[in-house]
Amino acid sequence: MEFDLSWILLGLPLAFLLGWLASRLDLRQLRFENRRVPKAYFKGLNFLLNEQQDQAIDAFIEAVQSDPDTSELHFALGNLFRRRGEYDRAVRVHEHLLSRGDLGQVDRERAQHALALDFLKAGLLDRAEEALARLEATPFEAQARLALLAIYERSRDWPNAAAITQKMHAAQQGDFSTRQAHYLCEQALALIAQGDLITAETRLAQAAAVAPHAARPRIELAKLQQQQGQSGAAVATLLAMNAATPTALPLATALLVQAGQAAGQTAPVMQALQQHYHASPSLDVLEGIVALEAAGTALPGAGREWYVRHLETEPSLVAAAKWLATEKLEHEEFHPQVQRALDRASAPLTRYRCAACGFEARQHFWQCPGCQTWDSYPARRVEEL
Template identity: 35%
Template sequence: MIEIQFWWLAILPIFFGAGWLAARVDIKHVIAESHSLPIAYFKAVNHLLAGEMNKAIDIYIEIAKNHSETIELQVTLGHLFRRRGELERAIRMHQKILSRRDLSESQRQQSQLDLAIDFIKSGLFDRAEKILHDLSNTDSARLARVELLAIYQQEHEWQKAIATAELLRDESNSFQHEIAQFYCELASESLIRNQNEKAINELNLALKEHRHSARARLMLGEIALSEARPDDAIEHWLKMPAQDIHYLALAARHLIAAFHSKNQLADGIALLIRYVQQYPELDVVDLIYEQLLATAGIDAAYDFVRERLREHPSMPGLKKLLDAHLLVAPADQKSELEVIGKLLHDNTRSYSMYYCSECGFKTRQFFWHCPGCNQWETYAPVRGKSRSVV
């Protein structure tokens, strides 16, 4: 026992010595590294933090001249050129990186991705697509497919978009909304070519992918109406589930037309009134008012908007009521009412636009695919509201 304890005592200083030596070596290495980093590098970082990208880039270019061996510096510069919109310079930098012989496999793949993104931003989709395809059997395949999906959507290559989204599908993202939308886009193209049957098949595929696809239901109804099948059309539109019922507003005018073609216009208007009583946000009040005015007269239209305002007070509702008042007001009161109407009009202008819940892009026209942020189904089918509040 005693011999073993002595042996430990003898070896302890060696352990301490080794630790001290290792620590010394590490410290020396760190000091050497920090000396090799030019002070300018930190200045550039400070400029970046202060949002002064141009000043940072100038410094990085200077450093890169003297430290051409540093890949990370070239990568940073490539990103900064792209951020500043200097796409040609970004492309040259990424091509320069890719020509190096000392790249690791992951650095090569990252630089290929970077170059592809430069090409996408420059609108050179063919060149980007080729690079991204080359990455399809690498560790970067998923990232490459995300970029490919963006290209196919911009190029309206919907079949390729469907195939790519199916490859990207995993437990965190089913892509069912996107794929259903791609089938709807295919159907829109078929309809432009008067290929109704093909369009119906594509819309059924959309429903197979996403059985609550409101857009597919709306389009199937529109096709049925155009083929003089008003009952089928109405059936499609009324099949929309409660959570998507607000999309019915997009088909409301067609719904009225379908009832009109069956000589049952009053039934159609009554149906819409029942819906708006059940779903107060349903954006059909203007249409019902207009239809009542044309078919049942000013009193019926006035009673309807007054009732709506009582049940669901809103600025657009008040504006509508004033419109109805103006139609029957005596001449000496009209100018006062018109002044109030103008004020209300200025205050309700924002209620006449559709809003993207992702990027806030506003537009008079409803979009399934936001032109501002390229996201799908981000617009509520209710003017003056973003999707999250419907």
């Protein structure tokens, strides 16, 4: 059979025409899709800027359905779900991203971080801890460690909290020595409650060594020593604390007075209190001085002149109420009512106030029960701030 070249000559232009038509159709489809996705995306962005989150979510869902492979749209959608409190939907979005085999390493780490935030916001601390642990050796490592630290503090897991702060300290993410001392003190208090006083004392000594200028380890150690009948050791511990951190002496004054009287060392205790008071007048230190003078003499009202001296330089309602408590008035029959009114008016002034959130409490806290901030309570009461 003889081959006819005319068919080839006719077929080549036809094949070229068909290919050209196919390419035009593909280009039109691509242009259509490229126009459609940005339109939905910018529509969602516009809703988001106008704080119309419901409409923004609908627009982003439309954009994701148009192009399921667009990771940025998934991130935007997941963040919107988290902000609205729809944590289960945010988790599904970020888990879908992590399940994709074509996701790059940078986006995979970003999705892992977003998933950890979803669990954290939802209060699923176990799953958040697991997700955050996977962010070690990634650009999100520092943020993950801070989040893990918050989880361990909330759950009072002090050993793991200490381990995290050691890593952060080694990585030069800050000085966490004072916080490590707090963790050791918390462990010591738990051991004291269990009756293991020897190990508790070891923990407190470690805390004092980790943070020499932190007041809490020595105050807790002095409490333990006083509890064991070692009043002389308690006095020495508190005087050493006063030398290292004199601003914290008001917090330890009552314990120092008690230990000094039990150990027969009222003279050095009085000297330390008076030196501190003259340098920085304080209501708690004033109370300690009055208590020591009253205990050292049988004279009625001994030491109460300190209240008058205090009022000469400090207009203190608390000191005035304490002075008036045992004072004889011209109309003595009205004294109880007047005293009750003064005590009620001065009571809020004797509280401690958190410098971070303003939470007030009758007792001093090392960690604010309101905002969970460490060392946010000054050693002075509200009236003295």
